Amino acid sequence: MLPPMTQDDLDSLVRQRIRALRAAQGWSLEELATRARLSASSLSRIENGRRRLALDQLVTLARALDTSLDQLVETDTDDVIASPAIDKAHGLMRWPVKADPGLSVVRQRLTDPPPEASRMRAHPGREWLVVLSGTAVLLLGDRRLLVETNQAAEFPTMLPHGIGTDGGPCEIMGIFDRDARRGHR
Secondary structure (H helix, E strand, C coil): CCCCCHHHHHHHHHHHHHHHHHHHHHCCHHHHHHHCCHHHHHHHHHCCCCCCCCCCHHHHHHCCCCCCHHHHCCCCCCCCCCEEECCCCCCCCEEEEECCCCCEEEEEEEECCCHHHHHCCEEEECEEEEEEECEEEEEEECCEEEECCCCCCEECCCEEEEEEEEECCEEEEEECCCCHHHHHH
């Protein structure tokens, strides 16, 4: 576990983030300063630690950088690594997504063909999946899609759907929003 962050540590982290986000956008000091309605010299002093960080300026900078104040000052980096919950009955591992508790990531080994049309399910939500190995068969309404290794599929789950394998085992990793996760319980 990391030692608690001091105010100086937080100030330095925020300044680094501002500079990194500006650079990631490909913006000069002048361009971000204009967007944030600051002078370029004020922004330079903020980034270099020669000017105090004022809350009103942080809010303005966060908006100009298309982020939130919360993300700009986030310090919770202790729990970077997450271990999966294992569901042996269904052959899957599930990881929560800390930044969005409504999302979960699931890894599953499939060995059965897709279900019969009468057993396909529909429910609110969205799903995204990538095939890690093998070939998956995705039934989506009246469509039968082959999803091969390293291909991904994203679809609204209000369409009746089912997934299985095409002639051999396959492994998939999926991301489910809260509604989709509930639909698969």
